[in-house]
Amino acid sequence: MAWKTFKWPIYHILVAALALLMLYPVFWMLFSSFKESRTIFVTAGSLFPTEWIWQNYVTGWKGTSGYNFGTYILNSFTIVLIATIGAVLSSSLIAFGFARMKFKGRNFWFALMMMTLMLPGDVVLVPQYIIFTKLGWVNTILPLVVPSFFGMPFFIFLMVQFIRTIPIELDEAATIDGCGKFRLYFRIILPLLKSSLATAAIFSFYWKWEDLLGPVLYLNSPEKYTVSMALKMFLDSESASNWGGMFAMSILSLVPVIAVFFAFQKQIVQGMSSSGLKG
Amino acid sequence: MSLRNHQSLRANMTGYAFISPFIVGFLAFTLIPMFISLYLSFTSYNLFTPPKWIGLGNFEKMFTADPKYWNSIRVTFTYVLVGVPLRLIFALFVAMILNTKSRMVGTYRTMYYLPSIIGGSVAVSIMWRNIFSNEGIVNSLLLALGATPVKWFGDPNASLAMLITLSVWQFGSSMLIFLAGLKNISVEMYEASSVDGASPVRKFFSITLPLLSPIILFNLIMQTISAFMTFVPAYVISKGEGGPMDGTMLHSLYLFRQAFMFSNMGYAAAMAWVMLIMIAILTAILFITSKYWVFYETEKGR
Numbered sequence: 001m002a003w004k005t006f007k008w009p010i011y012h013i014l015v016a017a018l019a020l021l022m023l024y025p026v027f028w029m030l031f032s033s034f035k036e037s038r039t040i041f042v043t044a045g046s047l048f049p050t051e052w053i054w055q056n057y058v059t060g061w062k063g064t065s066g067y068n069f070g071t072y073i074l075n076s077f078t079i080v081l082i083a084t085i086g087a088v089l090s091s092s093l094i095a096f097g098f099a100r101m102k103f104k105g106r107n108f109w110f111a112l113m114m115m116t117l118m119l120p121g122d123v124v125l126v127p128q129y130i131i132f133t134k135l136g137w138v139n140t141i142l143p144l145v146v147p148s149f150f151g152m153p154f155f156i157f158l159m160v161q162f163i164r165t166i167p168i169e170l171d172e173a174a175t176i177d178g179c180g181k182f183r184l185y186f187r188i189i190l191p192l193l194k195s196s197l198a199t200a201a202i203f204s205f206y207w208k209w210e211d212l213l214g215p216v217l218y219l220n221s222p223e224k225y226t227v228s229m230a231l232k233m234f235l236d237s238e239s240a241s242n243w244g245g246m247f248a249m250s251i252l253s254l255v256p257v258i259a260v261f262f263a264f265q266k267q268i269v270q271g272m273s274s275s276g277l278k279g
Numbered sequence: 280m281s282l283r284n285h286q287s288l289r290a291n292m293t294g295y296a297f298i299s300p301f302i303v304g305f306l307a308f309t310l311i312p313m314f315i316s317l318y319l320s321f322t323s324y325n326l327f328t329p330p331k332w333i334g335l336g337n338f339e340k341m342f343t344a345d346p347k348y349w350n351s352i353r354v355t356f357t358y359v360l361v362g363v364p365l366r367l368i369f370a371l372f373v374a375m376i377l378n379t380k381s382r383m384v385g386t387y388r389t390m391y392y393l394p395s396i397i398g399g400s401v402a403v404s405i406m407w408r409n410i411f412s413n414e415g416i417v418n419s420l421l422l423a424l425g426a427t428p429v430k431w432f433g434d435p436n437a438s439l440a441m442l443i444t445l446s447v448w449q450f451g452s453s454m455l456i457f458l459a460g461l462k463n464i465s466v467e468m469y470e471a472s473s474v475d476g477a478s479p480v481r482k483f484f485s486i487t488l489p490l491l492s493p494i495i496l497f498n499l500i501m502q503t504i505s506a507f508m509t510f511v512p513a514y515v516i517s518k519g520e521g522g523p524m525d526g527t528m529l530h531s532l533y534l535f536r537q538a539f540m541f542s543n544m545g546y547a548a549a550m551a552w553v554m555l556i557m558i559a560i561l562t563a564i565l566f567i568t569s570k571y572w573v574f575y576e577t578e579k580g581r
Contacts, residue, residue, distance in 0.1 A: 012383060015376055019390035022448070026394070028416060029406040041414035090300045097297025104291050109298060116309055118500075120508050120558055122531055122551040126319065126538050127312035130326065150304020181293050210399040212511050217539065231401040235408075235518060243409075250402035261396050265389060268396070272452050273459035 033057070033247035040243045053244060057252070060245030063230055064237045065222040069249060072230040076209060079144050079226065084204040086149035088197050094151040095159030096185045100171060110160075117153045129217055143218045144211070148204070155200040158271065162196040163189060199271035202264050209257060227253045320549035325542040337549035348550070350525050351533035354439060358529060359506045362446045367498055370450040374457035375487070388458070395451030404445070404515035411441045435526025438517070442527055445512050453498045460494040461487070489574040496569050500562055507558055510535065530554055 028047060032040050033056055035049040061069045098110050132143040166189065174184050190197075212228045219225060225233075231253060234246040261268060295302070320337055322330035341348045373391055377384050397403050411417050411431040418428035431437045468486050477485070488495075510531040513521065521528030521536070530550070538547035 011376075011379075012381075015383075015387055018373075019387055022394055023390055025406055025410055025448075026397070028410065029402070032409075040409075041412065090304075094298050094301045097294055101294035101297055102290060103294025106294065109302065112305065113301060116305065118504055118562070119309065120504060120551075120555055122508060122534055123316055123555050124309060124312040125534070126544050126548045126551065127315035128308065129538070130315065130544065131312065133326070147304065147308050149300065150308065151301045156301065181297075185297070206396065206399070210401070210511075212401055212514070213535075228401045231405060232515060235405055235515065246405065247409075250405055253402045254397050254400065257397055257400065258393070261393065262389075269388065269392070269455055272392075272455045 029247055030251055033244065033251045035244060035247075037242055037244040040247070056244035056248040059242055060234075060248035060252070062245075063249075064233045065225075065230075067222055067225070069227070069230065069252065071223060072225055072227045075141075075224055076226040076228075079141050079215075080205055080208040082141070082145040083148040083208050084201050086145060087152045087155060087204045088200050090149050090151045091155035091200060092159055092190060092193055092197060093185065095156045095163055096189055098156065099160045099163035100168075100184075100189070101181070113153050113156060117157065132218065138218055139220050139224065140218075141224070144208075144214045152200070152204070154203070155196075158200060159193060159196045162193060166192055195267065198264065199267050202260060202268055203271065205260060206257065316548040316551060319545045320552050322545040323543075324545040326544055327542075330545060333545070337546050338553070340546070341549060341553065347525060347528070347533065351521075351528045351530045354526065354528055355507060355530040357439060358443060358446070358509065359503060362443045363499070363502045363506050365443070366447045366450045366502060367453055367495070369447055370453035370498070371457050371491075371495075373450065374454045374461055377454075377458060378461040388455070391454060392451035395449040398445075398449035399511060401511065401515055404512045407441070407445050407512065408516045432523055435524045438523055438526045442509075442512055442516065442529075445516075446506065446509065453502060456494060456498055457491065460491050464490050492569075492573040493575060496565065496573050500565055503561065503565075504558060507531075507554065 031047050031049055034052045034054070035056075036051065036053050037056075039050070063069055063072070098106065098113075128143070132138060135142075137143050137146075170188060171184060174188055179187070210228065211226075212232065215226045215229050216232075219229065231246070231250060234242070234249065319330060321332060321334055323333050323336065324330035377387055377391070394403075409415055413428070413430060413432070415431075417431070421428050429437050431441050464487065468490075469482060472482055472486060508531055509529055513527045513529040513532045514535070517523075517527045517532075519532075519536075521532050534547050534550045534554075537543045537550065
């Protein structure tokens, strides 16, 4: 076994080195956010700034269109919060129906739902835009949050899988005790679903926080812009070449994403391994 | 009506009540839009004047009079056919090296998955743009290695390669699914084949790959569909232009430009339908051929 004890350190060195190589771009962005704008590219090869410029975060925060990042962050959080509540609640209700109710056509609707998972969004992009325009919803957050209230197929699927692992005897006992179906869902299944709800909430957070196409289509006054749009604007107004500020705000926009990732790592990895639809 | 019928009607009603949000949402945000989009694909429509029926006009223009459309198809297929396999090979490779018993594996898994979690964000696309800029780190690295720096934003092929690298870098979710699959392969299989004197390469091809093939199929289909729909990186990296020389004009970006910059709603709808049909054909091919390369354990009567 001498070979094995010899092999392990090599294994760890190689795997860790590859992992660091993967993360290098992220570190580069992080350290660039502390470099002076003029020097970011001159010193692109070296990771660490020679002088730490915290000022980038101040200039970046001011944004490019008269509103600061406080506004954009608040806008993003509002959309994320409403959409997530809607997605989690409606998806769990629908999942309960699919997993626990016997009704004619259940398999048909379930198959249909699984098919929508694979439907490329481009097909409905144009008509949805037209519908939302006709409804007068443009330049409001409605197109970005309302669809979430009708269940997200990916979350429904996750939750159906989970509910199926809950013993059916629980339902039977509750029914004998005179518990109606809705009460059964709300008082018994929903609390047990906690981990699936959290997984769905996390993914909903990611999709909404990182969404660019939706806000680009539906929001057109700067005071309503999201963080993603504000970052995109930085790129457009490159003439100012506030590279430092742009990197600083890019990093800031990733802080919630990375914080959620580390807080819920286990849940995210499990949710991913059992389904695998993101990324 | 007998009591039994009454009861089953009631059960049906309750069932539908629970899934009704899905049905309403499906009709309002998927089915009706699909019909509208199908109708629009035969019209010329700019959002302000009523749609004008032009029959197959959009499709004719697409295939005979719009080289930019063909270019976007070519760019998208290159992106998918090169990017997805690379991404999956890399994902499988990393999953295999992480499929060991070690306390560090959790940490490594996190490190390899992190790029995928932040990958969809504008921040990462902006970063990518800068890493590959003329004076960026990739070029400094090439210079240091004695190679000539590449003008990533001057050459359409180079900028497409840059987009593909970004997609390969986000191999994390496929890696996690592969890892879950690898964990299900029993150690005894490998041990038995070791006794028979099988080499690691042999084990990979006769145990790992066949047993993993259902998961490979799943990853292949999901990743292919999402790759066809890639929008944000192309939009951000090329500042919405799809340049240079349409080198990063992915189909979704071209559709976006046709619909929302040139107000060719009908044309964009037609594009979406052709893409849907192409994806459906490709998925069907994957499913049909999977009979020959996907191995299901139960079929062998284990």
